[in-house]
Amino acid sequence: MIAHWQALAAREVPVTPQCAPGSLRTALPSAAPEQPESLGEMLADTWKFVVPGLTHWQHPAFLGYFPTNNSPASVLAEFVTAGLGVQGMMWSTSPAATELEQVVTDWLAQALGLPEAFRHSSGRGGGVIQDSASSAVLVATAAALHRASQGRWRAAGTEGRYRMYCTERAHSSVFKGCRIAGLGEPQLIATLPGTGRMDPDALGARIDSDRKDGFVPALVVATVGTTDTCAVDPVPDIGRRCRQEDVWLHVDAAYAGSAALCPEYRHLHDGIDLADSYAVNAHKWMRTGTPCDVLWTSDSAALTDAMSIAPAYLRNAATDSGRVVDFRDWQVPLGRPMRALKLWYVMRAHGVQGLREAIRHDIGLADRLARLITAEPGFHLEVHELGLVIFRRDTDEDTRDLISRLQTDPTLLCTPATVGGRPAVRAAFGSPYADADTVRYVWERIRTHAQDPEQLSACGV
Amino acid sequence: MIAHWQALAAREVPVTPQCAPGSLRTALPSAAPEQPESLGEMLADTWKFVVPGLTHWQHPAFLGYFPTNNSPASVLAEFVTAGLGVQGMMWSTSPAATELEQVVTDWLAQALGLPEAFRHSSGRGGGVIQDSASSAVLVATAAALHRASQGRWRAAGTEGRYRMYCTERAHSSVFKGCRIAGLGEPQLIATLPGTGRMDPDALGARIDSDRKDGFVPALVVATVGTTDTCAVDPVPDIGRRCRQEDVWLHVDAAYAGSAALCPEYRHLHDGIDLADSYAVNAHKWMRTGTPCDVLWTSDSAALTDAMSIAPAYLRNAATDSGRVVDFRDWQVPLGRPMRALKLWYVMRAHGVQGLREAIRHDIGLADRLARLITAEPGFHLEVHELGLVIFRRDTDEDTRDLISRLQTDPTLLCTPATVGGRPAVRAAFGSPYADADTVRYVWERIRTHAQDPEQLSACGV
Numbered sequence: 001m002i003a004h005w006q007a008l009a010a011r012e013v014p015v016t017p018q019c020a021p022g023s024l025r026t027a028l029p030s031a032a033p034e035q036p037e038s039l040g041e042m043l044a045d046t047w048k049f050v051v052p053g054l055t056h057w058q059h060p061a062f063l064g065y066f067p068t069n070n071s072p073a074s075v076l077a078e079f080v081t082a083g084l085g086v087q088g089m090m091w092s093t094s095p096a097a098t099e100l101e102q103v104v105t106d107w108l109a110q111a112l113g114l115p116e117a118f119r120h121s122s123g124r125g126g127g128v129i130q131d132s133a134s135s136a137v138l139v140a141t142a143a144a145l146h147r148a149s150q151g152r153w154r155a156a157g158t159e160g161r162y163r164m165y166c167t168e169r170a171h172s173s174v175f176k177g178c179r180i181a182g183l184g185e186p187q188l189i190a191t192l193p194g195t196g197r198m199d200p201d202a203l204g205a206r207i208d209s210d211r212k213d214g215f216v217p218a219l220v221v222a223t224v225g226t227t228d229t230c231a232v233d234p235v236p237d238i239g240r241r242c243r244q245e246d247v248w249l250h251v252d253a254a255y256a257g258s259a260a261l262c263p264e265y266r267h268l269h270d271g272i273d274l275a276d277s278y279a280v281n282a283h284k285w286m287r288t289g290t291p292c293d294v295l296w297t298s299d300s301a302a303l304t305d306a307m308s309i310a311p312a313y314l315r316n317a318a319t320d321s322g323r324v325v326d327f328r329d330w331q332v333p334l335g336r337p338m339r340a341l342k343l344w345y346v347m348r349a350h351g352v353q354g355l356r357e358a359i360r361h362d363i364g365l366a367d368r369l370a371r372l373i374t375a376e377p378g379f380h381l382e383v384h385e386l387g388l389v390i391f392r393r394d395t396d397e398d399t400r401d402l403i404s405r406l407q408t409d410p411t412l413l414c415t416p417a418t419v420g421g422r423p424a425v426r427a428a429f430g431s432p433y434a435d436a437d438t439v440r441y442v443w444e445r446i447r448t449h450a451q452d453p454e455q456l457s458a459c460g461v
Numbered sequence: 462m463i464a465h466w467q468a469l470a471a472r473e474v475p476v477t478p479q480c481a482p483g484s485l486r487t488a489l490p491s492a493a494p495e496q497p498e499s500l501g502e503m504l505a506d507t508w509k510f511v512v513p514g515l516t517h518w519q520h521p522a523f524l525g526y527f528p529t530n531n532s533p534a535s536v537l538a539e540f541v542t543a544g545l546g547v548q549g550m551m552w553s554t555s556p557a558a559t560e561l562e563q564v565v566t567d568w569l570a571q572a573l574g575l576p577e578a579f580r581h582s583s584g585r586g587g588g589v590i591q592d593s594a595s596s597a598v599l600v601a602t603a604a605a606l607h608r609a610s611q612g613r614w615r616a617a618g619t620e621g622r623y624r625m626y627c628t629e630r631a632h633s634s635v636f637k638g639c640r641i642a643g644l645g646e647p648q649l650i651a652t653l654p655g656t657g658r659m660d661p662d663a664l665g666a667r668i669d670s671d672r673k674d675g676f677v678p679a680l681v682v683a684t685v686g687t688t689d690t691c692a693v694d695p696v697p698d699i700g701r702r703c704r705q706e707d708v709w710l711h712v713d714a715a716y717a718g719s720a721a722l723c724p725e726y727r728h729l730h731d732g733i734d735l736a737d738s739y740a741v742n743a744h745k746w747m748r749t750g751t752p753c754d755v756l757w758t759s760d761s762a763a764l765t766d767a768m769s770i771a772p773a774y775l776r777n778a779a780t781d782s783g784r785v786v787d788f789r790d791w792q793v794p795l796g797r798p799m800r801a802l803k804l805w806y807v808m809r810a811h812g813v814q815g816l817r818e819a820i821r822h823d824i825g826l827a828d829r830l831a832r833l834i835t836a837e838p839g840f841h842l843e844v845h846e847l848g849l850v851i852f853r854r855d856t857d858e859d860t861r862d863l864i865s866r867l868q869t870d871p872t873l874l875c876t877p878a879t880v881g882g883r884p885a886v887r888a889a890f891g892s893p894y895a896d897a898d899t900v901r902y903v904w905e906r907i908r909t910h911a912q913d914p915e916q917l918s919a920c921g922v
Contacts, residue, residue, distance in 0.1 A: 055555045079536065
């Protein structure tokens with residue numbers, strides 16, 4: 001495994017695999033073996049068949065999507081978690097699994113500067129580890145519907161009565177969560193011109209008109225760091241509206257939230273004291289392997305009332321005492337592994353200082369690339385926020401041509417984007433192995449693809 | 462880790478921890494460290510603070526709930542998965558992660574005798590790994606609503622129009638999924654007297670009357686192996702009704718489904734060809750660590766149409782070609798780790814034959830305990846199905862007394878149950894370390910708790 005990491009760090013393997021659909025399926029047997037095989041064979045086959053078909057998200061030149069981080073501490077914790085093999089659906093089914101999660105989500109809330117009400121120690125709210133920001137927003141939606149309906153929703157369903165609000169820039173998971181929750185499409189709130197940020201007045205007006213039409217406004221989802229351009233919704237103004245209207249405010253800071261570990265980016269959390277729930281993906285930008293989304297709420301009673309179901313086979317004295325947290329009531333699944341060990345190891349192995357340095361390092365790399373783009377004729381920097389850089393060429397045709405050429409280059413990965421209706425190229429830093437040399441390499445490739453593609457064709461790209 | 466497994470196998474550690482609520486929280490620092498700490502410190506603290514506060518689900522005398530299995534192959538695979546650190550939301554974001562999942566879910570479908578239509582190789586359906594049976598039923602609900610509404614649900618929500626059916630014996634996750642999906646409470650179908658099995662005529666009558674009342678019947682959830690008594694709904698009769706009525710049939714076989722690996726229990730899958738989706742928890746009874754639920758559908762188009770959302774930043778040539786599977790559209794979350802490696806390792810390390818032997822071994826232990834109970838005056842065997850044994854004493858007071866005493870005994874874990882309205886004790890076998898000696902030990906403890914509690918009090922229990 002360490003040899004694999006070294007090969008990634010040295011860029012000795014490509015980022016993206018060169019394989020056609022079906023190549024692994026045809027290479028493997030069509031039925032499971034009847035008799036046991038050795039673990040050595042499996043490891044060998046992993047590197048022979050599987051690894052060459054992977055896109056390496058930890059590769060320094062992986063700049064696609066938003067990062068999915070990792071670190072040796074995270075990997076070790078996954079091993080220990082798997083080896084212990086406990087199931088922490090309730091406090092009573094492994095007390096330490098639950099309490100460790102309370103401890104580390106409180107630690108992280110403090111490190112991120114979240115309000116006291118989001119900590120278990122407050123007695124009002126607390127954090128819980130979900131698999132993804134998608135699950136976090138779905139869980140928040142359930143809590144919001146429960147609160148907005150004063151409990152009616154649990155038995156009666158959504159009945160076409162409740163409304164959820166976001167902008168078109170919200171993550172796809174917000175739309176998916178709204179659909180899964182039986183609300184159909186969310187109500188789209190306009191953005192302030194040229195910013196991608198939700199217009200709080202437009203939100204207020206829509207809530208007013210929906211109430212007049214007999215709907216129950218239940219949930220607003222604001223985004224801190226949209227996936228397309230890393231735009232930040234004006235949470236303080238949105239939060240005040242939500243408090244006035246008694247509408248649940250969920251803040252999705254899946255990517256950008258981690259930056260608030262650093263005092264210089266703490267302003268990303270302005271207004272967060274007005275939110276009812278807040279989620280950040282530690283697996284995006286906190287050196288923690290996926291899955292590890294952390295959802296906090298300042299109203300855990302609404303959440304657990306929304307989610308709880310207690311058949312006879314789950315009854316136990318600790319739950320009945322009301323003195324413990326049962327995380328089954330903070331998520332969709334009943335069962336759950338011990339989720340907190342990974343975050344505990346990562347926070348200790350890096351220290352909060354180390355996590356801040358990682359964020360600053362990645363932002364520094366984005367700054368470097370942004371400067372190179374700005375200085376280059378024929379290139380236009382469209383977005384430069386935190387670790388995200390988006391750029392285009394002079395004409396859309398040239399940009400599309402560059403995107404196509406980049407997609408055939410296995411040595412780096414950028415993903416396509418659309419900014420202001422125009423095609424663009426998107427690069428987000430986050431690999432633990434990326435450094436200044438990575439930026440130089442990536443930029444040289446991009447520039448050559450754009451300006452002198454024949455040179456790369458000659459090397460078989 | 463191996464020393465820990467040896468200690469469990471030898472019963473040198475208790476099953477349940479002796480700790481009061483809050484003991485771990487008060488033992489750990491209230492804030493994360495600023496500076497890095499060593500991995501060695503974390504491992505030491507894990508065994509010092511965390512392990513003593515865990516309920517050991519792999520302990521041979523853990524007979525609570527249904528098992529959550531494990532094996533060295535599963536643990537190794539988690540380590541490799543974490544080390545590779547890829548994210549397989551789409552084929553293009555790690556082709557081998559997606560194709561390996563297609564291969565192993567096809568392998569398992571074949572090993573379980575599921576119909577051809579549930580395999581990716583059929584071109585109609587296929588399998589996907591979810592975190593839990595809870596998520597599986599929620600995903601099936603979305604597909605059912607999409608199909609029943611002919612697409613209307615995606616935009617319009619549930620509108621109070623759609624109905625879901627199950628018995629009161631269905632798992633709590635069925636009720637939770639129904640609630641989360643915005644349907645409120647499911648419609649409860651009566652069971653055939655004294656069996657706990659759904660009455661297909663009652664189901665048909667309810668569907669008829671709901672249609673007359675203007676509702677749209679969308680989904681029936683049948684259970685193969687209920688959590689309370691391991692009852693099996695009559696899937697062939699239910700399936701025929703569902704086909705006639707064009708209602709989606711989801712079969713939840715979370716626990717009992719694994720037994721169908723053995724020809725002598727294959728009848729558990731009778732009628733499964735009439736189901737639209739089917740789920741089994743490999744992490745329950747297939748030596749695979751949690752989370753690993755496998756959901757299959759024979760109508761993958763309905764599932765992916767229900768779930769898909771494709772913003773610009775997720776566009777890619779492979780998806781556009783229609784030649785690949787993108788598992789983001791088979792689940793609630795967008796992101797996902799490489800989920801299949803674990804099942805691949807486990808199926809190869811044990812071979813299908815080895816997995817069958819494990820099932821037979823566990824059922825054999827349940828048979829032993831059942832015989833001991835039957836032979837003992839004052840004890841009554843209530844349920845004996847597969848690896849599950851439920852029993853009571855002569856009077857409810859004696860049973861409650863036994864339950865209380867067992868809950869104070871850290872050397873074994875049975876959970877309380879209610880059968881026919883009467884309290885009972887529930888024991889489910891599944892630990893890889895349990896053997897005939899475990900049964901002897903557990904039975905001696907139970908008998909002594911019931912008949913000669915002073916003897917145990919003397920040893921401090």
